[in-house]
Amino acid sequence: MNEEVARHRAGVGRPPRSLVSANLLIAVLFAIPGGYVVWRAATTGGGQFATIASRPTLEPLWRTIQLGLLVSTAAAFIGTGLAWLTTRTDLPLRRFWRIAVPLPLVYPSFVGASALQSGLTPGGIVHDLASVTGISMDLRLHGLFGAWLVLTLFTYPYVYLPVAARLSTLPTSLEENARLLGDSPVQVFRRIVLPQARTAIAAGSLLVFLYTVSDFGAVHLMRFETLTQTIFRTRLFDQDRSFTLALVLLVLALVVVAAERTIARRGTRTQVVGDRPALLVPLRRWSAPSLAICTLVVGLALFSPAASLADWGTSGWTRQLRGGASLRLGADDVLGPMWNTVWISVVAAILAIAAVLPVAYLLTRHRTRVGGVINAVVVAGFAIPGLVVALSLIFWTLHASPFEFLIGTLPVLVFAYVVHFGAQAVRTAQVAVSTVPRRMEDAARLLGAGRIRRLRTVELPLMAPSLAAGGGLVMLSTMKELPATLLVSPIGFRTLAVEIWNTYEAAYLPEMALLALVLVAISALMTWILIVRRVNYLA
């Protein structure tokens, strides 16, 4: 065995120059939105830095942190619990849950939040159905509680998907031993499963935090003034303040990303992969409560907004039947946008994985200082609101790069998705890289397999479940993305999210509802084909 391999194994060797260059290039590209924020805050907001310490800044900042922590904690619990139940137990209807559980992620924030809100409040279908069965729900969804509930329900899949991917590749021997020694399922979960899934949980919670602090739709509807709300309100007539606050948001994100990386690095560095089907824990008397929990979460997060949407949609049909206004929705409004949504989200997901894989190799296999910086740049970018990402790309393409001819073309749009959502695939890609045992790679290398061939035949198949989980997050996020799609897409390029927004803007509620249901159905199908089957690869 040569010296290079030995160093490589120890994980201390200098990373190959090609890997470092690739990483630097990726970091530069991902730094475009953040760089734009810094530049704008420094130039237009020059005199505004004093306002950072003022009350109108600190109060939204505090509310933002509060909401971010509450949502990510709750999402961590729900996501981890559901991941374990659906991958490692004999929970009834597991196939169904595996498809349904990640889906709430696909509701565009403004649609999901308003459907949930009107469904649960008086006059809404869920509220009324519940009162028919004798359950009185007197929820007024607004403020911190409303924002917390809605965001938790729509973001726990960020934890669920990576954790489920991790759990489905865990070696079973430890759990088997623990159970043979008499541990209950709960004890097995706490003592064996949790420590192994820790990094995946931290990674998912980080995404939830970043999503929460950059969300506009839900907090706007719930009347909870976070930094992002203030950024949006002041974006036109007080740009100094808007960009200064965006910078504050970015700094907050960088701090949180750095904190998470510290935790992740303390975790197990080498993650083991099981080589046979994962052990299913028999739930026995816990079966019913477990089912109840799944039903409650998925019922609230997926089906109650869907019920409101179906309610609005049918009101359109019945209106038409009664001779009222007919549905203003043709096949053209659905089919073209549907196809665009499908292919562009798949392309964005694959390219995002390709973009973050080198980062994952650098972070997992080498301890370098530059790795931390690149990680921060790539991951913290997720906290920059989509509108700012779009503006930064418009500025960069037209005024600061040789790519002016690309403005208004699909490559810029796909680039926007990758830069904005790539962060979602970084941690799962790290998990993926760490699941490839060094000895296996070394064996392939010694047998004379080239870099590309090793990647293709040895590493990618092993990494597939984790990569698919991260790619799935990017895919679902892309499917609902709006601000960048509206501002940088080729004119006339429509996705389902664009059509939903169009009908929402015109207050065509039934049409909006039907389109949103189509979006949910399509994403269910794609989640099943592209993610669930892949995450179960080794299960």
Add this chain to the structure above:
Amino acid sequence: MLNRHHRPTTLIAITLLLTTLAAGSTSCGGDDGDQTLTVYSGRSEKLVGPIFAEFEAVTGVTLDVRYGSSNDLALAISTEGEKTPADVFLSRSPGPAGYLDDLAMLAPIDTKTLDRVAPTDRSPDGTWVGFAGRARVLVYNIDEVAEVDLPGSVFDLTGPNYQNLVAVPGSNSSFQDWFTVFRLRNGDDVATRWLDDMVANGARFYPKNRAIIEAVGRNEIRFGLVNHYYNHQEVAANGDAQRSANHAFSQGDDGGLMIIATAAILDQSDEKELANRLLTHLLSDSQQRYLTDTVYEYPLAIGVDAAETLPPAPADTVGAMQIADVAAEFTRTIEIIEASGILDQ
């Protein structure tokens, strides 16, 4: 096992194929000498799409329309700067157009086009023209409120009869437009006191007009300060099931205001003549009739009457006010609204 090994390759192949397809589909755009005009529209496609289609049919000109929120599109145009592809910008309210005007990005519009509307419905320097109006009104629940109990003035709403009964969309841009004019007409002291009194009187904050119509319709709250057309849309959709109606404040009261949607031509445009034709088309009798009969807006072209179902049009429009420094005024408006605490109600 073999099959599995092929999957990543297949995925890569699919990506390449899709990217090629996508590239192919964009490159076949028409560069065949036809005239093309690029429009950034802050009004929804469902509302103005038919107007554009008619223009294309009549003139043979192709319109490339980018839809989005008015504020975001104005930001995009200012970020694009002199390289903006936009020829025409349609905005929900004069604010975003005024923002671009302040950046000297708008071109003067032909006098003939400007003269289609009253001087109060266009910018003093002729850089934008109103083409449709939305009135600020009070929406109320028709089961709970008798018509005789409706207020004549927006100042009545701070009284005990309206305690805990009024919804205010404090963060909504139309409300902020209204409040800016309200403030400029009455002075900061009066305006601030009115808003503080509203908060003290238990006014409730709702983020959107539509949310207020829904809440009033199901009697979650009794009154709301809103734009008029949402209620017309809900009534058109739901018929008698919609239990809300619009009330216009007394003629000349500060509570009533017409917020006008505006059209502007970008100074950077190479097609200014064509752009002026599009604006003339927007203000033509037939398109103005469409706007009021089909989408319930107030027509602004002189000589075109509003649909009969609409409440009386308010006398004041946002355009009538000469606002020296739009940005500063809106900043001040937002400061006062934030300080009042209405957003936390």
